[in-house]
Amino acid sequence: MREMTEPTSMTIGFIGLGNMGSGMTRNLQKAGFPLIVNDIRRGSADELVAGGATWADSPAEVASGSDIVITMLPTPRHVEAVAFGARGILAGIADGGTWIDMSTSVPEVTERVRAENPHRGLRILDAPVSGMSVGAASGMLQIFVGGDPSDVERVRPVLEAMGDPERILHVGAAGTGYAVKLMINQLWFSHLVATAEVLAIGTKAGVDLEVLRRSLIASPANSNFVQNDVLSILDDGDYDEGFAIALACKDLGLSIDLARSVGVPAELSGLVEQIYRRAKAQYGDSAGEMTPFKLYEDLAGTPLRRATEVSA
Ligand code: NAD
Numbered sequence: 044m045r046e047m048t049e050p051t052s053m054t055i056g057f058i059g060l061g062n063m064g065s066g067m068t069r070n071l072q073k074a075g076f077p078l079i080v081n082d083i084r085r086g087s088a089d090e091l092v093a094g095g096a097t098w099a100d101s102p103a104e105v106a107s108g109s110d111i112v113i114t115m116l117p118t119p120r121h122v123e124a125v126a127f128g129a130r131g132i133l134a135g136i137a138d139g140g141t142w143i144d145m146s147t148s149v150p151e152v153t154e155r156v157r158a159e160n161p162h163r164g165l166r167i168l169d170a171p172v173s174g175m176s177v178g179a180a181s182g183m184l185q186i187f188v189g190g191d192p193s194d195v196e197r198v199r200p201v202l203e204a205m206g207d208p209e210r211i212l213h214v215g216a217a218g219t220g221y222a223v224k225l226m227i228n229q230l231w232f233s234h235l236v237a238t239a240e241v242l243a244i245g246t247k248a249g250v251d252l253e254v255l256r257r258s259l260i261a262s263p264a265n266s267n268f269v270q271n272d273v274l275s276i277l278d279d280g281d282y283d284e285g286f287a288i289a290l291a292c293k294d295l296g297l298s299i300d301l302a303r304s305v306g307v308p309a310e311l312s313g314l315v316e317q318i319y320r321r322a323k324a325q326y327g328d329s330a331g332e333m334t335p336f337k338l339y340e341d342l343a344g345t346p347l348r349r350a351t352e353v354s355a
Pocket of ligand 1: 058059060061062063064081082083084087115116117118121124125145146147148172173174175176285286287290294
């Protein structure tokens, strides 16, 4: 996490103070950015307001007082809800103003904003993130930005207060940030399901769990998931409740929509989505994003846990 040496005069409006937005705003505040914040849960802003942030009653009020508006909301539907209407961002944002949507979403809402406001000169960037709530809290998110290169450079100090400067990537024109983020999640969720299946089969066939995992690591089938990410489950039974499976299912649905819109068949992605939806139905909306792993543990009849922690 980096502290800026000079406080900045650029005021940031931030809407959506949940698992991700709470950490991101704390880091913006630490970096010296004046903040105006809003969420449908008033209490989510208490700590920020105690630290000097200003509460706004509506997205319009956030936008009218800010140089840059940031949204970090669950789904495209929520982004749409804060953008439009008498109390929405568009009702408050100045002509030529800047809006960065950091939600995992799709371009439809921002495209509609541009189409309905062709003469206002709004600068809109999509900048979704990876790195989980832990990365949001530590200010080490990976950020994938789509939009005009000069706009990206102008807001870079703001992004650097929330993310790892080495991993803030300008990935192309408007909308490409959303696409990169959806593809990252699609592949990671696919790794999770494939790994769960293989570990359940292998251990049922009599192989020791850690022997199997180490054999996979030593083989061409190795992956970051097998080597690192699976350990939160194998060591701690932690399925990452910081990212709800309902949101993971939302991402998988958006990813399939994207595949459909560009005309690429997505059989495997469709299957992974169905497995995720089964886990959501079985364990509940707020279960962690890694809960589909548990489906396979249930099939194996035992949690998949390493007997002792061994360095990978
Ligand atoms: P969350 O549900 O924890 O937080 C969302 C916040 O938005 C909540 O505080 C909610 O009250 C607020 N909100 C909803 N509707 C609103 C409205 N109309 N006006 C104002 N506030 C409103 O979600 P999250 O986990 O913080 O995720 C946010 C986004 O980041 C999602 O798109 C998610 O897919 C993405 N994401 C999450 C993670 C993670 O690990 N949690 C990682 C990467 C990306």
